[in-house]
Amino acid sequence: MYAALLNKKLVLAVSEANLIYGGNKRLNYEKYYCPNCNKRVMLVISQEKMPFFKHISFIKGTGEKEEHQHSKQLLCASLVANGLKAEMEVPLADQQLRADVLVYPNLAFEVQCAPLSEREFKHRHFLYEKIGIKDVWIVGKRHHLKKKLKKSQKIFLKYSKTWDWYYLEVDASKETICLKYQIRLEPLIDNIVCKRKTFSLSEDGIKELFAFRPDSTIKIKINSQKQRNYLIRQLRQKTSFGRKVAASMYELSITIDDLPAEIFNHVRLPKEELTINKFFNHRSNK
Numbered sequence: 001m002y003a004a005l006l007n008k009k010l011v012l013a014v015s016e017a018n019l020i021y022g023g024n025k026r027l028n029y030e031k032y033y034c035p036n037c038n039k040r041v042m043l044v045i046s047q048e049k050m051p052f053f054k055h056i057s058f059i060k061g062t063g064e065k066e067e068h069q070h071s072k073q074l075l076c077a078s079l080v081a082n083g084l085k086a087e088m089e090v091p092l093a094d095q096q097l098r099a100d101v102l103v104y105p106n107l108a109f110e111v112q113c114a115p116l117s118e119r120e121f122k123h124r125h126f127l128y129e130k131i132g133i134k135d136v137w138i139v140g141k142r143h144h145l146k147k148k149l150k151k152s153q154k155i156f157l158k159y160s161k162t163w164d165w166y167y168l169e170v171d172a173s174k175e176t177i178c179l180k181y182q183i184r185l186e187p188l189i190d191n192i193v194c195k196r197k198t199f200s201l202s203e204d205g206i207k208e209l210f211a212f213r214p215d216s217t218i219k220i221k222i223n224s225q226k227q228r229n230y231l232i233r234q235l236r237q238k239t240s241f242g243r244k245v246a247a248s249m250y251e252l253s254i255t256i257d258d259l260p261a262e263i264f265n266h267v268r269l270p271k272e273e274l275t276i277n278k279f280f281n282h283r284s285n286k
Contacts, residue, residue: 001053004032004041016043017051020081020203027081027203044073045080064113067140068100070172071111074201075138076101081203093127106133111170112156113140121155138168138177145169145180149190149270157183157270162213165270167194175201177209182218184267187275188227193220193267224264231256231264231276248280 002013011032019025020043032041032053041053054073072088079086079101090102099108108128128135137156145153145167159165163181170177176198183194197212199205234242235256249255259279266275 001034001041001055002050003035004043004053005035005038006030006032010035013043013051013053017045020045027077042073042077044077064140064142067172068111068113071113071138071140071170071201072100074172074175075109075111075170075206078201078203078206079103082207092133093131097124097127097131099133102133108133108135110135110137111140112137113142115142115152116155118152118155136168138170140170140172143169145192145194147191149185149192154271164218170201177201177205179209179212181214182220183270184218184220185270185272186222186227187264187266187268188230193222220267222265222267224261227264228256245276248284252280252283 003010004013005011006016007030016025020027027043027045032043033039034041034053034055039055041055043051044054045051076086076088085104087102087104088100090099090108091097092099092102092108100111101109103109110124125135137158139153139156143153143156153167157165157167163179165183166179166181167183168177168179177200178196178198180192180194180196183192185192195214197214199209199212231242231245235246236242238246249258259276263275263279268275
């Protein structure tokens, strides 16, 4: 579709694209509508094709396939609008890989909305490394971080000098990307402590994401008494974790009052073991 309604006036995709290239308009900042059905459409700018309008297929509540497709379209269009040569569904590594969005020559974005095993993730990541392409993973709603870090989410955690440990989430219904950065875990449980910033999935939003430089100072306060109370409940309720802790304390002939303060106030890196386990291992090896 090469024309759409903007403020009830018909506009051409190529004319709107030229305004964007000239810096006089932002990509998909305004709302376009189909002249036939009057439903929302988005402007798609591609390096390979003439600009065109496409119906927005994603509707809140639809499946992961629609979420995946809409997220890719918005991401690719935003990258192209920033002057990057980006293309969707590019076969790589002798057809063993298909990049969701490839930014030439050596950057790939993977938008992961469906389940993914650690084995498959490592396989795809290895193939990207093998052909010299950096892979950046952005996850859909299924994988969004909530209170506790799940094992299936750990594969998408990445580290950079700028953002520290970070995690990227896409919300196709809101057309946003959320960056969760400086991620840490509570001392005794995999509860997440982090900072976050949300960007629009648009030309300006992607530019802001790439340029984002947070305060490098990481200030995280932990309620040590809350951590201690959690451990006491685990011991009293004789949970699996509580029984393991009780057995270790019995072997070392110590009580909860003998545990050092750092066990209850030391925040952990995302892939660091529980502080209390490190303490028991250290004492046992003496």
